[in-house]
Amino acid sequence: MSYQEKHRPQLHFTPKENWINDPNGLVYYEGEYHLFYQRNPNANDHADMHWGHATSTDLYHWEEHGIALAPDELGTIFSGSAVVDKNNTSGLFENGSGGLVAIFTHDGESQQQSIAYSKDKGRTWTKYEGNPVIPNTKIKDFRDPKVSWHEDSEQWVMVLACGDHIQFYGSPNLINWTYLSSFGKEYPSHIGVWECPDLLYLPVENSSKKEWVLIVSINDDGPNGGSAVYYFTGSFDGKEFHPNEKSEDALKWADTGKDFYAAVSWDNTEDTYWIGWMNNWQYAGVVPVSPWRSAMSLVRKMSLNEVGGDLFLKQEPIITDNNKEVISYQNIDIQTDTTKSYGISDTGQVNLQISKTSASTKWGMKFVTDQNEVFCLELNKAEDTYTLYRTEGLTDFSEDFPEEIKGSLHGLDVQELQAIIDRSSVEIFLNKGLSVSTNLIYPKGTVVQLEIFTVNEALQIENITCTNLNSIWK
Structure with a gap:
């Protein structure tokens, strides 16, 4: 029976069949939370990457949709993000109206950043005819753009994973991007590749303060081996990120389990929520499940809490079951x-x-x-x-x-x-x-x-x- 197979999660999102990994394009728009994700619609392994799609009204119950983005002449569709371009800064929407813009990595001869837009609440997407918007010829691992609007500098800011560091880019319109700065080469770990970054501005509980948090996923050398997510707290001025942590001893892990990876946050929400891929690259391709492979974590509400003069992430799971x-x-x-x-x-x-x-x-x-x-x-x-x-x-x-x-x-x-x-x-x-x-x-x-x-x-x-x-x- 569908969704009742042995080991099939009953509280976590899984596709009906075949492979998924990283959550992508998380955005709230007109009453719906969108969850896009890395997807192989044809097999149970990491290949032929598309964007799959699901929606929810409560971040707990999900409805799976069809493929959102498919490979083309520029390559397969790797990870990325989505934003609400409510003021039509991109000029991609008629009569000054806004809509959804996805920013993603094209994985072809090299990894490049491209965009697509949707005028029907994320159900269909049109790729920008001028893609890629950030070309690449030099960096092997150049991917996973996470974009948000930075109010103080009045620009879109992108954080991009670049192998052993993070690069920041700015744009007035989601199309023309300018390099801003780099961060992280002086910090470990570089045994694994840096992936799926995010930049958050989170409240500190029991205070009126907020603090910037830079998220980094690393595909090897986690605290218990393999994939994991760590983070830095600090400040961001619209150009550079300045961490509070000054040494490798100060690295903070978002989740010290074996199976929380590539976590990123939703755009356009009042509180901050995120979700991760519930697997580990050490064994993701051989876990004993079928006809699907891999699940998402529960969604978690995020904040910061001060402990002993230091700031730590606080994550509270979202469960909305009225008949429990x-x-x-x-x-x-x-x-x-x-x-x-x-x-x-x-x-x-x-x-x-x-x-x-x-x-x-x-x-x-x-x-x-x-x-x-x-x-x-x-x-x-x-x-x-x-x-x-x-x-x-x-x-x-x-x-x-x-x-x-x-x-x-x-x-x-x-x-x-x-x-x-x-x-x-x-x-x-x-x-x-x-x-x-x-x-x-x-x-x-x-x-x-x-x-x-x-x-x-x-x-x-x-x-x-x-x-x-x-x-x-x-």
Whole structure:
């Protein structure tokens, strides 16, 4: 049955069939959130890149559409972005009206930046006859344009991935672009290629401040191996980005899991939302699913939070299920070396509110299947880490898949924990998304039980909420 295959996500966007990767062209326009994405409509591997298309009214339920952009004489269609040209700066729309403009990479003899425009809410697209708008003859990896309007300098600003650094371009009209500056050659990591940049202006919670954030995806050398997303906070003056982080030790990872990559944000929204590709280039082509391959993460609302004088991304998942089944438990005491168990769904979420823990507290939770497979999350305050043990279930398709996946607690007590389980993934959000870990799992059975344990000290939990979520495909 369609959308009910083994390991098919029920809470995350997947195409009906065939390959997808990076989210592209994220834009909100006239009541719809558009999700374009890298797409091979003919096979289950990374080849023959098109832009696929889906829309949503709530960032949770999605409707898949047909191909938006297809290859042409300039090459296949690699990643990019889309904006609302509401003032018709491009002159591509009649009578001064605005519309949608997509900015993308043509991957041919070299990688070049091109544009297309839509006059019917993104359903059909016309490629600009003067493409490419930014030609390239020198840089091998020259791709993934992310464009937004910069109010202070009154121009469109593009951030572009250039192998081992980011380049900034400015334009008054989305057609004529001027090089502004470069950033990043002095920063690691350069083991992998820099990809899918984004430039955000985010509020700092509990203050009136906002700060610029430069997003960079790197296709190798992530904190747990392979693909990952890191970010810099700082200032942007319309020409140059100036980071707060001054050394490689200050690099910040947006998600320390194995399976969150190429994340970019929506244009034309009041709050800032983003989504990532839920996979890793180490094994993306061999994950044991069919007839589709790959999913998107849940959408997340973004902000910044100050911790110990430093700024960290905060990501809160968007779930809009009006018919969910919720079961709550209050005031639970778990003694040392004991476990308490609760029935859960393999398409649901678990929320914990924790009383203050001491410096030595080591505790966690296990997601257990009806075939006694265990996926364990362990939190160790003394070491300031959390670890997801992904060593059971189907793992033999790649030596890089079975892992003990670690992340940082940023020196904080874990007071709130949210875990979202969806047949072939677990997304962990600690302290309302200050620490995040997204990971694929492929259990042979079905997750049916939650076990909460403590190792060396009693644990007091104020509240446990287990929520069964309905499929977004019903």
